[in-house]
Amino acid sequence: MTIREKGYMHWDGQLKERRFPWAPITWLGIRLAFKKKYFRFIIFSSFVPAVVFLVGIYISERIEDFQYMLRGNKQMLEVNPAYFKAYLSSDFLLFMMVMILVVSGAGLISDDLKHNSLQLYFARPLSKGSYLIGKANVIVFFLLLLTLVPGLLFVFFKLLFAGNFGFLAAYPWLPLSVIGYSLFVTGFFCAYTLLLSSLSKNRRYVSILIFAVYLFSDILFGFFYENYKKPAFALLSLKENLQQVGAWFFRLKPAHDVPWYWSLLILLAFGVAAAVVMNKRVRGVEVVK
Amino acid sequence: MTAVIETSKLSKWYGNVLGLSDVSLEIEPGVTGLLGPNGAGKSTFLKLITGQIRPSIGTVRIFDQKVQNNQALFSRIGFCPENDSFYEEMTGWIFLTSLLRLQGFSPAEIRSRAEEALDIVELSADKDRLIRAYSRGMRQRLKFAQAIAHDPEVIILDEPMSGLDPLGKRKLIRLIKAYKERGKTVIVSSHVLPEIEALTRTIILIHQGKVFAKGDIHYIRDLIESHPHMVSIRCPDPRGLAGQFLGEDYVLKVHFGPDGRSVLVETNNRDKFFAVLLSLIVKSRREVEEITSPDDNLQAVFDYLVGK
Numbered sequence: 001m002t003i004r005e006k007g008y009m010h011w012d013g014q015l016k017e018r019r020f021p022w023a024p025i026t027w028l029g030i031r032l033a034f035k036k037k038y039f040r041f042i043i044f045s046s047f048v049p050a051v052v053f054l055v056g057i058y059i060s061e062r063i064e065d066f067q068y069m070l071r072g073n074k075q076m077l078e079v080n081p082a083y084f085k086a087y088l089s090s091d092f093l094l095f096m097m098v099m100i101l102v103v104s105g106a107g108l109i110s111d112d113l114k115h116n117s118l119q120l121y122f123a124r125p126l127s128k129g130s131y132l133i134g135k136a137n138v139i140v141f142f143l144l145l146l147t148l149v150p151g152l153l154f155v156f157f158k159l160l161f162a163g164n165f166g167f168l169a170a171y172p173w174l175p176l177s178v179i180g181y182s183l184f185v186t187g188f189f190c191a192y193t194l195l196l197s198s199l200s201k202n203r204r205y206v207s208i209l210i211f212a213v214y215l216f217s218d219i220l221f222g223f224f225y226e227n228y229k230k231p232a233f234a235l236l237s238l239k240e241n242l243q244q245v246g247a248w249f250f251r252l253k254p255a256h257d258v259p260w261y262w263s264l265l266i267l268l269a270f271g272v273a274a275a276v277v278m279n280k281r282v283r284g285v286e287v288v289k
Numbered sequence: 290m291t292a293v294i295e296t297s298k299l300s301k302w303y304g305n306v307l308g309l310s311d312v313s314l315e316i317e318p319g320v321t322g323l324l325g326p327n328g329a330g331k332s333t334f335l336k337l338i339t340g341q342i343r344p345s346i347g348t349v350r351i352f353d354q355k356v357q358n359n360q361a362l363f364s365r366i367g368f369c370p371e372n373d374s375f376y377e378e379m380t381g382w383i384f385l386t387s388l389l390r391l392q393g394f395s396p397a398e399i400r401s402r403a404e405e406a407l408d409i410v411e412l413s414a415d416k417d418r419l420i421r422a423y424s425r426g427m428r429q430r431l432k433f434a435q436a437i438a439h440d441p442e443v444i445i446l447d448e449p450m451s452g453l454d455p456l457g458k459r460k461l462i463r464l465i466k467a468y469k470e471r472g473k474t475v476i477v478s479s480h481v482l483p484e485i486e487a488l489t490r491t492i493i494l495i496h497q498g499k500v501f502a503k504g505d506i507h508y509i510r511d512l513i514e515s516h517p518h519m520v521s522i523r524c525p526d527p528r529g530l531a532g533q534f535l536g537e538d539y540v541l542k543v544h545f546g547p548d549g550r551s552v553l554v555e556t557n558n559r560d561k562f563f564a565v566l567l568s569l570i571v572k573s574r575r576e577v578e579e580i581t582s583p584d585d586n587l588q589a590v591f592d593y594l595v596g597k
Contacts, residue, residue: 021360021393116370116372119341120368120374123368124392125360125364125392126391283342
């Protein structure tokens with residue numbers, strides 16, 4: 001029976017909307033990252049500082065037992081907002097985050113551009129927003145695992161080892177600072193990575209760019225600061241800007257004598273740039289004018 | 290019959306370059322061939338109806354729903370792009386299941402649908418091989434598999450047969466025809482006329498961003514009055530037969546074939562010519578071996594309309 005004989009029942013049902021259309025993209029991104037051996041090595045190495053800081057929290061509560069090891073450096077193990085800030089904005093942790101971005105984030109959009117996959121994604125029930133959320137969540141997952149999770153665990157274990165809520169009573173805002181700063185760093189690195197990843201179809205080039213921009217900004221700061229001794233040069237460095245904002249989150253004095261909101265504005269500018277560039281670059285089809 | 294796809298005054302400019310101009314048409318269930326030379330606007334049309342680019346002017350509606358920003362609608366549409374869109378380091382299986390996951394199926398359903406689709410395109414044996422190792426034809430079949438795996442109502446195929454060997458083409462044509470029988474709407478774009486001719490008689494001919502013709506190939510041919518119809522008759526006495534028509538006003542030209550056994554008549558009134566020819570054959574008991582219309586086909590329609 002041909003179609004003309006059979007006729008056609010016009011479809012008038014309800015179209016189903018998925019609640020989290022971005023979830024498969026995030027899941028695939030996480031799975032693909034874990035398939036890489038060196039990524040697994042980097043992510044597990046990134047937990048080393050968390051373990052060290054956790055041990056520090058334990059020792060801080062048993063300070064008398066470890067007197068022989070500390071030799072008068074007790075203030076190092078004073079668990080306070082500076083301790084949390086020291087972990088969350090440490091050079092090593094930020095460096096490891098960048099390494100994670102290099103390995104797991106560089107190809108997030110650039111691979112799709114290279115393989116022309118966006119047209120397949122957008123021919124499915126998936127909006128551009130959901131696609132970008134899915135991609136960003138891959139980074140969010142890994143970075144929160146290194147910031148928010150250890151940060152909150154530190155608070156939890158501090159209370160557990162102390163056996164009382166004195167710590168929380170002294171710094172009731174600290175959990176919010178941990179959450180706020182973790183989200184801020186993660187948000188910034190998301191924008192930073194997706195911005196660079198959407199600039200090129202070559203994942204290797206993006207990897208180099210992610211690493212080089214971060215490193216070069218710090219080298220630039222070091223060079224100018226050493227020569228001119230002006231704290232404003234800290235604004236050139238992504239790392240210093242993150243640490244300046246971190247100081248504000250933890251109610252500490254910034255390392256450089258520059259208003260923290262300047263650093264915040266610079267980092268937010270990356271977010272705006274990312275939004276503009278991604279809106280242009282992430283399309284179902286390449287539009288050649 | 291209700292139209293599945295409706296476009297109204299659809300136009301698209303890329304800067305100063307015209308991609309598509311003022312396209313208003315309705316596409317009904319069945320197979321519709323989208324024809325046109327390279328750069329005619331076929332891909333622009335497909336990108337517009339799949340919501341991948343926004344129209345500069347006009348609207349597209351599928352199932353009476355707007356296409357732009359209506360992601361849920363795409364669960365009922367299957368799209369096979371012209372270019373490869375693969376992650377080379379993925380296996381065919383992972384590629385297909387990852388895309389099915391975006392449709393919101395359960396894991397068990399994803400497995401069964403992926404298996405079924407790979408089975409249809411005969412890639413089950415190669416599903417665990419990296420796409421990098423697939424031949425051109427296998428890649429083409431995998432692209433087709435992802436377009437049909439979620440059992441869409443509308444299947445849009447952009448040059449689906451490029452890269453396929455003759456056997457693969459035949460299989461794909463059979464497959465597309467089977468979808469037509471199931472009441473699906475299939476749009477196949479191609480610039481290879483025999484491919485379209487093997488699939489359907491309903492065409493949309495696009496050239497220079499405009500729809501030149503839409504409908505049944507033979508109906509369109511009848512509408513082209515500027516080109517007389519050609520009728521070729523093979524018979525033992527072509528000159529005698531030609532003599533019967535020479536005085537008629539609807540016969541414009543008469544040529545004889547090089548073999549001396551056929552006559553080619555150009556007429557501006559095909560119906561009248563055939564009526565007279567048939568009565569002549571019956572009355573004078575003329576022996577006729579074959580009657581054909583060499584320009585009543587897609588190639589001729591295409592050539593006449595595109596001006597080649």
